[in-house]
Amino acid sequence: MLTKPFGSEPSDISVIPRFKVLGGEELRSLISTWLDRPGLAEVFLASLTVDASLVMNRQDLLTKLETRGGTVNTTLIVSRMGLSDRPSSRRWRDLAALSSAGVRVYICSQLHAKLFLFKEQEKVCWAIGSSNLTRFGLASNEETNIRGFHTADYVIFRQFAQSLLDKSEPLSKESFQRSDRTW
């Protein structure tokens, strides 16, 4: 999939950067802030793996997503690569808990993308880069991410997110059973 950027000529005269660069800690702060916003309508998170016990602004990610999962349209895609083959493992249990709380959890076999989208009635926020939703990705590693608030750019990434969703399957009893068979 390829989407062509607009304004790709060097003569383009707009000089204000369209995004800001964020390290892992700054991305954690951004995600945490957006998950706390009362007007939040839609959340899309794609990450190789998710560390649900990750503390984000005095509350762990799992609790945060559980709290918002019922009222906000929240989608989470994780990679099969980042999951243990044991359905009883913590990562699987976390995903099951999120799914029960209303988060639409998807599994994608070869996912390596890290994409985070937030939408309110009037505002949007997108972030993309190298950070996974883990302690390493949001704290200790040297990571480079960018974030922006421009609707036109958001639309590009929202379309991309849909293409990832099309290649994923919802977390279901079958996901666990398949995992059980491979164990």
Added chain:
Amino acid sequence: MNVPVATADIGPRIGACDGAGLRIKILAQLRNPLLESATFISFRYNDFDFLTGKVGGGGNNALVELATKAALNGARIRVITRDPFSDADGFATSPAFKNWYLGIGRMVKAQIDVGIHPTLHSKLYLFKQNNERRFYAIGSSNLTAQGLGFGWLECNAFGYHRSDYLVLDQAAGRISEDRRIEDWSVWDRRCKRRVSYARLAHVD
């Protein structure tokens, strides 16, 4: 494309691409005879063929060959990648390590500036041509066959805008000034014994 001032910020200025899309763009940049400078900041790299995805086979379309040719053509190229011994993913003890090590050796011989970072996980690519055109890409794709369309599902942002490029160029500058980065020769000397063990473990 000339965009009036009032509308310059209305449309999208950033593109999204998967690994295969990014591979095509990086290949085009590396082959461009006007290439003035290129920066590759990537957690992992491997010397793979851009057309077939084959790792370690060499050839005209292999990453190291393309980078080496660009450097010999006068482009200033720098590569920053992760120290394989600082990561617990087993890379340093895998057969891929030999390819990694020999590839860097060839790049260094071609005057490519290589730095080894202990905790790097970023994936950032910057290209500048001497006609002032620029290209940047940032996202999840490592500089590997798997990251560039021969394996994993990736998501990257790319663009050509000067001001966006400059923001990322500054970020690349901050990373490259990190005091923890070791020059290749320093790293190679320090890790000589470990490298020997790792290579001996996978003799062809």
